[in-house]
Amino acid sequence: MSLDNVVEDIRDEARARAEEIKEAGEERAETIRSEAEAEAEALVEEREAEVERQLEREREQALSSAKLEAKQARLSARRDVLQRVREQVETELAELEGDRREELTKTLLDAASVEFEDEDEVLVYGRASDAGLLEDILSNYDGYELAGERDCLGGVVVEGTNSRVRVNNTFDSVLDTVWEDNLKEVSTRLFDDQ
Structure with missing residues (x-):
């Protein structure tokens, strides 16, 4: 076997090995990319779920706040009516003759x-x-x-x-x-x- 043949065999082996390494690297890159995409998708879903929970909490707080304001307005209106009734009774008592x-x-x-x-x-x-x-x-x-x-x-x-x-x-x-x-x-x- 000549030196040229040995060099060519080594080159062929190196090319084959390089091709194997390249393919393994591409497979590994594809795996990493797939895992990263899956993680990113899971992270997006988790963030979306958290945002949805936060929105739901804010909706509940807004609704609760609105109900409380409405209740306070009703109570205030009732107090005003009761005060007017009381004042009317006082006026009638003062005007008794x-x-x-x-x-x-x-x-x-x-x-x-x-x-x-x-x-x-x-x-x-x-x-x-x-x-x-x-x-x-x-x-x-x-x-x-x-x-x-x-x-x-x-x-x-x-x-x-x-x-x-x-x-x-x-x-x-x-x-x-x-x-x-x-x-x-x-x-x-x-x-x-x-």
């Missing part, structure tokens, strides 16, 4: 007088515009005298000079008690809550 005003005032004074049975002198305060009415009513009560004014819708504040007891039987105080005791029922009637 005649026998009805006298009857209510006397009833409130009678209820308060139970606390002052042992008192010699009892002071009564009332609304300035009710002074004449109170003078007439107090003329039937021994030891009771009109002592001054109170800023109220009507009714009486009564206190004994000896016992230091004070009873607030104004229309305002009665309204406060009735309002608190019946607020739920008033709300239910006004807003049809069941």
